[in-house]
Amino acid sequence: MSKKSFFQRYEWSAYFYLFPALAVILTFHVLPVFYAMVISVHSGGMTNYFKNFVGLSNFEYVITNKHFWYSMWNTLYYVVGTVPVQIFLSLFIAILLNQKIKGLEMYRVIYFLPVITSVNAISIVWKYMYQKYGVLNSFIGFLTGIPGPDWLMDTTWAMPAIIIMSVWKGLGYNVIIFLAGLQNVPPSLYDAAKIDGAGRWKTFWNVTWPMISPTTFFVMIMSTISSFQVFAQVYMMTGGGPQESTTVVIYYLYQLAYVEHKMGRASALAFILFLIIFAITYLQKKFTAKRVHYN
Amino acid sequence: MFKSIKAEEKFIGTLIHIFLIAGALTMLAPFLWMILTSFKNKFEALDSTIIFPAKFVYENYIIAWTKAPFFKYFLNTVFVALACTIMQLFSSSLAAYAFSHMNFYGKEWLFNILLATMMVPQQVLLVPNYFILKQLGWLNTFYALIIPWSAGFFGIFLLRQFFMTLPKDLWDAARIDGCSRLKFFFKILLPLSAAPLTTIAIFTFVGNWNSFLWPLFVTNDQTYYTLQVGLSNFNQSEGTEWHLLMAASTFCVLPLLIMFFMAQKQFIQGIAHTGSKE
Numbered sequence: 001m002s003k004k005s006f007f008q009r010y011e012w013s014a015y016f017y018l019f020p021a022l023a024v025i026l027t028f029h030v031l032p033v034f035y036a037m038v039i040s041v042h043s044g045g046m047t048n049y050f051k052n053f054v055g056l057s058n059f060e061y062v063i064t065n066k067h068f069w070y071s072m073w074n075t076l077y078y079v080v081g082t083v084p085v086q087i088f089l090s091l092f093i094a095i096l097l098n099q100k101i102k103g104l105e106m107y108r109v110i111y112f113l114p115v116i117t118s119v120n121a122i123s124i125v126w127k128y129m130y131q132k133y134g135v136l137n138s139f140i141g142f143l144t145g146i147p148g149p150d151w152l153m154d155t156t157w158a159m160p161a162i163i164i165m166s167v168w169k170g171l172g173y174n175v176i177i178f179l180a181g182l183q184n185v186p187p188s189l190y191d192a193a194k195i196d197g198a199g200r201w202k203t204f205w206n207v208t209w210p211m212i213s214p215t216t217f218f219v220m221i222m223s224t225i226s227s228f229q230v231f232a233q234v235y236m237m238t239g240g241g242p243q244e245s246t247t248v249v250i251y252y253l254y255q256l257a258y259v260e261h262k263m264g265r266a267s268a269l270a271f272i273l274f275l276i277i278f279a280i281t282y283l284q285k286k287f288t289a290k291r292v293h294y295n
Numbered sequence: 296m297f298k299s300i301k302a303e304e305k306f307i308g309t310l311i312h313i314f315l316i317a318g319a320l321t322m323l324a325p326f327l328w329m330i331l332t333s334f335k336n337k338f339e340a341l342d343s344t345i346i347f348p349a350k351f352v353y354e355n356y357i358i359a360w361t362k363a364p365f366f367k368y369f370l371n372t373v374f375v376a377l378a379c380t381i382m383q384l385f386s387s388s389l390a391a392y393a394f395s396h397m398n399f400y401g402k403e404w405l406f407n408i409l410l411a412t413m414m415v416p417q418q419v420l421l422v423p424n425y426f427i428l429k430q431l432g433w434l435n436t437f438y439a440l441i442i443p444w445s446a447g448f449f450g451i452f453l454l455r456q457f458f459m460t461l462p463k464d465l466w467d468a469a470r471i472d473g474c475s476r477l478k479f480f481f482k483i484l485l486p487l488s489a490a491p492l493t494t495i496a497i498f499t500f501v502g503n504w505n506s507f508l509w510p511l512f513v514t515n516d517q518t519y520y521t522l523q524v525g526l527s528n529f530n531q532s533e534g535t536e537w538h539l540l541m542a543a544s545t546f547c548v549l550p551l552l553i554m555f556f557m558a559q560k561q562f563i564q565g566i567a568h569t570g571s572k573e
Contacts, residue, residue, distance in 0.1 A: 012399065116552070
């Protein structure tokens with residue numbers, strides 16, 4: 001290979017192709033990260049924002065604030081309530097759908113419907129169903145004879161109500177991903193298990209579960225990350241109430257930035273959330289790495 | 296327990312269908328309730344023991360539609376979602392072309408910077424982008440809704456992966472025939488990439504159609520409201536006018552539902568594809 005000069009070695013017209021995407025991504029996705037750091041160490045009004053350098057006091061404000069800890073606790077409650085149930089149910093449904101059953105396409109479409117509808121519209125519907133004398137409580141009363149709770153007005157039931165609605169909304173997405181994962185398991189492995197006389201339960205634990213572990217891992221990480229960012233359901237259904245029982249981190253961020261106009265504190269909070277998501281993703285990766293089986 | 300393996304299979308098959316049908320009904324019930332309520336009168340909507348309206352009140356749709364400027368919200372949303380989708384397709388395919396076919400200075404670290412943007416949650420960007428848009432004078436304009444989402448790493452990555460699976464001889468053969476880089480991109484690469492382009496188009500369109508936190512932040516003028524922001528305001532102003540709220544919810548989800556029924560294969564394949572990437 002002949003040695004080319006610096007200018008001949010590269011195709012400089014590449015930058016022409018990169019320009020539209022790079023201009024947007026650098027301006028609105030990369031620069032803001034650094035800008036957020038600057039904002040988080042300043043305090044001021046909406047117009048003269050960079051007047052006062054305040055060091056880390058915005059961070060200090062956030063982590064010593066009881067509202068932050070409420071919101072953190074509520075978010076964890078939401079994540080722990082949503083992710084495992086979501087994984088269990090969607091895997092279960094995907095396995096049922098993978099049994100060469102009739103009507104697969106129809107089921108797939110139906111389970112996927114909530115995924116593409118907007119959270120806002122569907123939140124209004126669930127809010128309506130969750131009313132004290134709403135259809136859900138009529139149904140519960142009809143089945144059990146016990147009057148249901150006033151879901152969204154009750155500090156005990158508001159978060160479970162949001163969790164149930166979110167599981168319902170996101171289930172279909174994970175069903176599709178699990179189904180794709182299940183369909184990638186080579187049929188020869190199932191044949192081998194059959195020859196060895198393994199029952200359904202054994203086949204699941206020894207063939208299916210290890211073979212789809214990369215998919216399970218993907219679903220777990222993705223749904224954890226997105227669950228930490230829950231917002232629209234809360235905004236639409238409870239407005240963070242009653243008594244802050246559903247104020248999640250992003251809702252608190254929204255209040256800091258949009259209602260109180262404390263942009264520095266909001267930025268600090270966003271960074272803290274980012275670090276938490278990052279740490280949890282990292283830990284999940286570390287703990288599950290040994291158990292995930294890649295071909 | 297069972298007389299034969301066949302009887303057991305049949306029993307399990309029935310059990311599977313019972314589970315799946317129960318699940319499917321749970322998925323559909325809120326939609327059915329939404330549609331039924333949207334045709335009820337005010338008093339029927341407040342009594343949850345009434346399942347079917349005595350008389351279908353079609354006027355609910357007209358009242359809801361005209362009570363807030365939903366037609367305007369609709370046009371705004373279609374415009375924003377379409378513009379984002381077209382620009383996203385354009386910018387990501389060009390960038391993916393450079394990353395997959397060209398050798399340029401800084402390729403490696405540029406790609407890594409873009410990869411890192413995937414890790415940053417949107418919420419971190421919210422406040423700084425508010426200031427950036429303010430300095431650009433773009434708050435309360437369509438620019439604020441469109442430009443920041445007119446490119447993204449997801450599309451670039453998906454297309455780059457796809458372009459790299461195409462045989463290298465393709466470009467070599469084209470070059471011998473005197474084909475330029477640009478011509479190769481438009482005449483050969485793009486026509487081959489219908490599948491990944493469709494996936495990106497669907498994701499971008501649906502994402503922007505349903506986007507809420509961003510438009511809530513960067514617009515506070517009704518002229519630029521999207522459907523989701525408009526609907527959330529309608530939710531706050533109408534309180535317990537459930538019949539109207541259900542009518543509004545119905546017409547807000549309808550366009551995407553229709554789109555989904557028309558292209559459900561592409562939707563589902565697109566999602567299944569992104570899931571198996573890991």
